[in-house]
Amino acid sequence: xRRQYAPTLAGFRVGLSGAMPDRQDxxxxxWSELDIRTAVAYVVEAVLRRGGEIVHGNHPTYTPLxxxxxxxELGRSERGGRKQVRMYVxxxxxxxxxVAQLCAEHSDYADIELVGPWDRANLSExxxxxxxxxxxxxxxxxxxxxxxVLVCIGGKGIRPDVPIPGVLAEATLMxxxxxxxxxxxxxxxxxxxxxxxxPRLRCDNGLSGEENERLESAGDPSEVTELIIQxxxxxxxxxxxxxPAALEPHNVDLACRLLNLETTIASMDKAPxxxxxxxxxxxxxxxxxxxxxxxxxxxxxxATTVVAGLxxxxxxxSQPKVSLLALPTLLAFWLLDAYxxxxxxxxxALFDQVRLEPAPGTDYSMDASGFSVRYAERFWSFSERVFYxxxxxxxxxxxxxxxxxx
Amino acid sequence: MSEVTDSISLYVAWDAGEAxxxxxxxxxxxxIRELEILLPRMVGDRLSDEDQPRIIPVEGFESLPSPExxxxxxxxxxxxxxxxxxxxxxxxxxxxxxxxxxAEAPVWEGRILALGRTPGRLPAPPPLDTLQGIxxxxxxxxxxxxxxxxxxINASLRLSRDSQASLFISYAHRDGWALAEALSEGLRGRGxxxxxxxxxDSDGMTSIPAGNSTQEVIQANILSHGFLLLLDTPxxxxxxxxxxxxxxxxxxxxxxxxxxxxxxxxxxxxxxGGRFRAVRELExxxxxxxxxxxxxxxPALEIAVEKALPEIATQAVEILLEHLRSxxxxxxxxxxxxxxxxxxxxxxxxxxxxxxxxxxxPRRHVTKRIVVQCSPYPRLLxxxxxxxxxxxxxxEVPFNWAVLVHNALASQDDENEALGDHxxxxxxxxxxIAEEAFP
Numbered sequence: 001x002r003r004q005y006a007p008t009l010a011g012f013r014v015g016l017s018g019a020m021p022d023r024q025d026x027x028x029x030x031w032s033e034l035d036i037r038t039a040v041a042y043v044v045e046a047v048l049r050r051g052g053e054i055v056h057g058n059h060p061t062y063t064p065l066x067x068x069x070x071x072x073e074l075g076r077s078e079r080g081g082r083k084q085v086r087m088y089v090x091x092x093x094x095x096x097x098x099v100a101q102l103c104a105e106h107s108d109y110a111d112i113e114l115v116g117p118w119d120r121a122n123l124s125e126x127x128x129x130x131x132x133x134x135x136x137x138x139x140x141x142x143x144x145x146x147x148x149v150l151v152c153i154g155g156k157g158i159r160p161d162v163p164i165p166g167v168l169a170e171a172t173l174m175x176x177x178x179x180x181x182x183x184x185x186x187x188x189x190x191x192x193x194x195x196x197x198x199p200r201l202r203c204d205n206g207l208s209g210e211e212n213e214r215l216e217s218a219g220d221p222s223e224v225t226e227l228i229i230q231x232x233x234x235x236x237x238x239x240x241x242x243x244p245a246a247l248e249p250h251n252v253d254l255a256c257r258l259l260n261l262e263t264t265i266a267s268m269d270k271a272p273x274x275x276x277x278x279x280x281x282x283x284x285x286x287x288x289x290x291x292x293x294x295x296x297x298x299x300x301x302x303a304t305t306v307v308a309g310l311x312x313x314x315x316x317x318s319q320p321k322v323s324l325l326a327l328p329t330l331l332a333f334w335l336l337d338a339y340x341x342x343x344x345x346x347x348x349a350l351f352d353q354v355r356l357e358p359a360p361g362t363d364y365s366m367d368a369s370g371f372s373v374r375y376a377e378r379f380w381s382f383s384e385r386v387f388y389x390x391x392x393x394x395x396x397x398x399x400x401x402x403x404x405x406x
Numbered sequence: 407m408s409e410v411t412d413s414i415s416l417y418v419a420w421d422a423g424e425a426x427x428x429x430x431x432x433x434x435x436x437x438i439r440e441l442e443i444l445l446p447r448m449v450g451d452r453l454s455d456e457d458q459p460r461i462i463p464v465e466g467f468e469s470l471p472s473p474e475x476x477x478x479x480x481x482x483x484x485x486x487x488x489x490x491x492x493x494x495x496x497x498x499x500x501x502x503x504x505x506x507x508x509a510e511a512p513v514w515e516g517r518i519l520a521l522g523r524t525p526g527r528l529p530a531p532p533p534l535d536t537l538q539g540i541x542x543x544x545x546x547x548x549x550x551x552x553x554x555x556x557x558x559i560n561a562s563l564r565l566s567r568d569s570q571a572s573l574f575i576s577y578a579h580r581d582g583w584a585l586a587e588a589l590s591e592g593l594r595g596r597g598x599x600x601x602x603x604x605x606x607d608s609d610g611m612t613s614i615p616a617g618n619s620t621q622e623v624i625q626a627n628i629l630s631h632g633f634l635l636l637l638d639t640p641x642x643x644x645x646x647x648x649x650x651x652x653x654x655x656x657x658x659x660x661x662x663x664x665x666x667x668x669x670x671x672x673x674x675x676x677x678x679g680g681r682f683r684a685v686r687e688l689e690x691x692x693x694x695x696x697x698x699x700x701x702x703x704x705p706a707l708e709i710a711v712e713k714a715l716p717e718i719a720t721q722a723v724e725i726l727l728e729h730l731r732s733x734x735x736x737x738x739x740x741x742x743x744x745x746x747x748x749x750x751x752x753x754x755x756x757x758x759x760x761x762x763x764x765x766x767x768p769r770r771h772v773t774k775r776i777v778v779q780c781s782p783y784p785r786l787l788x789x790x791x792x793x794x795x796x797x798x799x800x801x802e803v804p805f806n807w808a809v810l811v812h813n814a815l816a817s818q819d820d821e822n823e824a825l826g827d828h829x830x831x832x833x834x835x836x837x838x839i840a841e842e843a844f845p
Contacts, residue, residue, distance in 0.1 A: 001825070001829050001830070001831065001832050001833065002821070002832075002833050003832065003833075003834060003838050003843050019687065020687040020688065020689075022689065023688075023689040023690070032728035032729065032731065032732050033687075033688055033728070034659060034661070034728065034729050034732040034733075035732050035735075037656070037659055038659060038732065038813060041659065041813075042813075042835060042837065045835075046837075060682075060683040060684035060687070061656065061684045061687045063653075063684075064653040064654070064656040064657035064684070065656065065657050065659075067653070067657055068657030068658060101646075220735055220739060221732075221735070222735070222739050222835065222836040222837035223739075223837070225835075225837045226837045229837075
């Protein structure tokens with residue numbers, strides 16, 4: 001029998017960052033690499049058991065752990081069809097064959113987002129390095145936009161070839177977005193490189209100053225997990241419902257589709273700078289538009305079901321007033337439906353912009369916030385009016401009939 | 407016999423009595439003296455004071471420890487008698503019992519290390535005649551280090567897995583077969599249990615999807631051993647099979663050591679840490695020249711392996727001791743948490759890390775009793791649940807709860823299968839030990 005947990009992190013998008021600290025740092029602080037790995041495994045498990053989502057950037061040491069834990073927890077918590085892990089993959093770090101491997105090996109538990117074009121053999125070393133650097137930056141930005149909070153476990157210090165350690169870069173981005181960061185095993189070189197940032201990160205992350213200090217130095221994976229979960233649960237409780245899912249190009253299906261289409265990424269030759277195939281970018285945008293359309297359709301289905309259910313309840317108990325509950329419910333569905341419709345139109349505008357762009361390359365941007373589509377217009381659009389107004393009229397009519405009969 | 411604990415215990419046993427060779431006793435005492443100097447140096451502060459290995463002399467085979475008193479992390483270093491002298495029937499029976507693991511066949515290697523004082527003493531007399539043993543013509547520091555290394559590895563592997571644990575060699579057939587073969591032989595000669603998958607890896611596979619039977623085979627293989635020795639060759643990097651083995655070892659928290667073989671001449675030097683990005687983070691490697699590549703054993707390969715063996719053994723011990731320390735946190739952490747909840751804590755079962763936690767309740771003369779089993783190994787889930795169930799049912803004073811504290815990863819199906827009808831057994835991580843877990 002397993003201990004059961006309430007969904008105290010339901011829908012919370014927990015970013016996971018980290019790197020194995022240098023061996024010397026580990027030894028000095030009484031840690032071993034197994035402690036770091038165990039801490040990662042425990043935290044992933046605890047977050048998933050409480051209904052949270054893990055967001056990560058395909059760190060080679062941590063990915064197998066996340067995979068093992070996520071598979072262990074598969075089907076154990078209800079998450080409304082959403083996958084429990086979101087994995088960002090920086091395209092230029094992998095070759096095309098590895099994209100297929102990623103799809104096959106991780107899509108059962110994770111949504112995979114490929115950021116940037118994959119590596120190609122004909123690139124020079126400098127082009128490759130520039131492409132990687134640029135797309136890593138983009139990936140970090142996307143990850144920090146999507147995640148509600150960042151948990152860092154371990155981390156390396158400044159090295160000759162890495163002037164800004166990855167964990168520090170990711171924590172800084174979260175800080176800039178005023179999102180909370182929890183730092184565990186912040187020891188040795190990493191602690192030194194982050195010493196200016198640490199006091200800022202310790203603020204408003206759900207833990208007290210003393211708890212933060214314990215988290216940074218605790219040598220026991222269980223203690224680390226306990227503190228992190230405490231912090232996350234407090235944050236979740238104060239922020240209550242997390243924001244609706246960010247509108248990102250989604251998942252492995254897309255990456256696989258790109259492969260099937262054998263799309264070539266032509267403009268990587270011009271690196272540095274984010275340039276890629278317009279076709280694949282249009283595919284990505286189309287994916288989002290499809291998803292929005294599907295959301296609208298599902299909402300309409302749900303609206304009808306809920307109204308029918310309420311009427312069945314009202315009729316069976318001879319309580320006509322119950323049927324009036326359908327009015328605010330329908331209104332809520334209408335508002336949400338209009339929201340998705342607006343999003344769809346925003347992405348249609350983005351699609352047109354990319355389509356009509358004269359330059360051959362693209363930066364794969366999925367930012368559609370710059371377009372102007374008025375919410376009120378979508379709310380009062382023909383497809384919405386024709387569906388919701390008759391439904392509202394029907395509610396009032398049935399209410400009158402039920403009142404008359406009772 | 408001294409009190410049994412769950413720390414590493416090395417029993418050094420020799421033949422005694424009137425007809426025994428008197429040189430055996432003197433030699434065994436010298437060995438103990440050397441080990442007493444060497445072990446603290448090897449272990450250092452990798453283990454806490456209470457976890458430091460203990461050496462227990464056993465004078466005469468009739469005093470061999472009973473299976474009940476032979477702790478979970480015990481290893482018997484046995485000075486083999488001559489074949490003519492052999493073992494008395496009672497001693498042979500005791501040896502069989504010590505090597506037996508639950509209902510399974512005897513596990514000689516790992517629990518018992520046969521030490522041959524002179525060349526004629528190996529192989530040992532029956533029933534240890536199938537054991538390879540370690541030949542010790544002298545007690546030089548190198549030789550004693552070999553024995554201590556083998557004993558520490560065999561003991562600490564057991565806390566990683568179970569009593570059949572061994573070093574699992576992961577390699578690509580195409581350019582690592584000869585090296586894997588030479589390393590297996592060399593390591594076996596040093597008293598290690600080694601497993602090498604003889605099946606040709608499916609290098610042609612481009613990926614191993616979730617739930618695929620290949621993945622299940624790999625997982626079963628890796629999880630039944632305690633330590634992954636990765637032969638990092640150019641072909642291994644391309645092998646989906648090897649990559650899956652490395653990922654499984656990482657995902658299931660197993661210790662891992664990489665033997666990096668340089669690429670053939672003319673190709674660029676392999677970077678520090680090897681070809682696998684995940685493994686590079688561990689900052690450990692043993693490096694061999696490109697002469698070790700290939701499908702055929704060559705004299706150059708054998709020389710390279712012979713040179714590398716001590717380094718592999720030393721690094722393996724370091725890694726295993728680190729893991730041992732971390733694994734023992736499961737026990738220390740559980741104890742601490744129960745004590746915070748005001749439970750008393752004492753050893754209950756001698757072999758498999760079983761403890762009894764007790765606390766008086768507000769009701770007079772009523773005590774809350776919990777039998778706690780700490781288990782860090784996924785593969786042991788089923789036998790451990792069985793042993794916990796036996797303990798729960800057979801207790802003279804009944805327990806209120808049976809708690810299995812573990813850091814294993816297991817699918818829901820595995821757990822359900824292991825738990826069977828024992829739904830009263832509660833599975834917990836150490837940080838999940840809380841008042842509300844067992845009301």
